[in-house]
Amino acid sequence: MKIGIVGIGALGSLWATKLKQAGHDVLAITRDHSQRSIAIALDEQAEFEIPANDLTQLSTCQTIIITVKSTQVKQAIEPLFDYLASNIPLIFLHNGMGALDQLSDQWNQHPLFLATTTQAAFKPSSQQVKHTGIGQTLIGAYRETEKLTAQLESIIQVLDSALPKVMWHNQINDALWKKLAINCVINPMTAIYQCKNGELLQPQYQTEVDNLINECHQVMQAAGQSPSLSELSTTIKQVMLATGDNFSSMHQDIHHQRTTEIDFITEFLIKQAQRYGIEVPNHQRLFQKVKQLEE
Structure with missing residues (x-):
């Protein structure tokens, strides 16, 4: 072929x-x-x-x-x-x-x-x-x-x-939403803290990780996605573990002073949240920090 x-x-x-x-x-x-x-x-x-x-x-x-x-x-x-x-x-x-x-x-x-x-x-x-x-x-x-x-x-x-x-x-949108949630948590955090994916499992990051997952879950539910909060949390943390030694693409983009995909990851989630009247302050904060790093 x-x-x-x-x-x-x-x-x-x-x-x-x-x-x-x-x-x-x-x-x-x-x-x-x-x-x-x-x-x-x-x-x-x-x-x-x-x-x-x-x-x-x-x-x-x-x-x-x-x-x-x-x-x-x-x-x-x-x-x-x-x-x-x-x-x-x-x-x-x-x-x-x-x-x-x-x-x-x-x-x-x-x-x-x-x-x-x-x-x-x-x-x-x-x-x-x-x-x-x-x-x-x-x-x-x-x-x-x-x-x-x-x-x-x-x-x-x-x-x-x-x-x-x-x-x-x-139902590819189901898979894309799950991947989006993973990226919304892992990519901006690793870019901001300049760490590997697996380091996000350390205790000092857990409150922030859980808050981000909770906001993702609220938006996903409003958009018609059905995973439970515990299921989504387990999925995202399993990816952190499985890719523990990897640097995310957003980490690499910031490290090499390139434009990131934050507009199609976190900003997409933020726009969906606004559509459904949901507050996502933790994702807003990460979005603004990554934008500052890009500049």
Whole structure:
């Protein structure tokens, strides 16, 4: 299968190398469209040479996976519109919620899908990616009109064989809300305190963590999500434990003086809270602190 990958950060590089390793054709789309190839090594293996930025080849891809940050989605894919056949499934894999809502109406002709993953990757250099955590990837429809077709089912099978486990999710919003709650607690706190995920389990952070989880739970309930407070708390703290040695993406963005995804994570939660008349002072405070760090 021929698969385009827009964005060759850690996750994009992981998918590119895993798909290449499985024998598929991969076309990388990078920020610099003049770049004609990229070399990436997965873990300690030999480098893969991957063709890049031949936009005329996009129309021959069976699917496009967009792995750029939520803040970069619109900027990354708008220039590709004229090169994409209208029946190519576009799979968006990024943190946060609301990024696709900013796309222009012309994108309505494309089948759009959302994905969330617990796979973890890290790029120690521009030419190496490390697979730092095994997880699963869920894919579902952005719009109710999109369904699991035979075409998409075969794509999911290919992705699953390259980097298992990949599954269709009929209610992808449920998975996205759960991931949002995890990110709303872990990402801003690790960015502000410049610590690893697992350090948030230390006693000095517990009151703040519990307050943040409680506010997330209130908003999720108002939005029609059903996990209990204890279930949500257990899920978030299990992620802290499982990814204990990892630095969150927001931690890394602040550390490297890059723009974070706070607008599509915490600000999305704040806007939903305002919609339902719910006070979320702890998330408001974290949002303002991260914004100050960005500046």
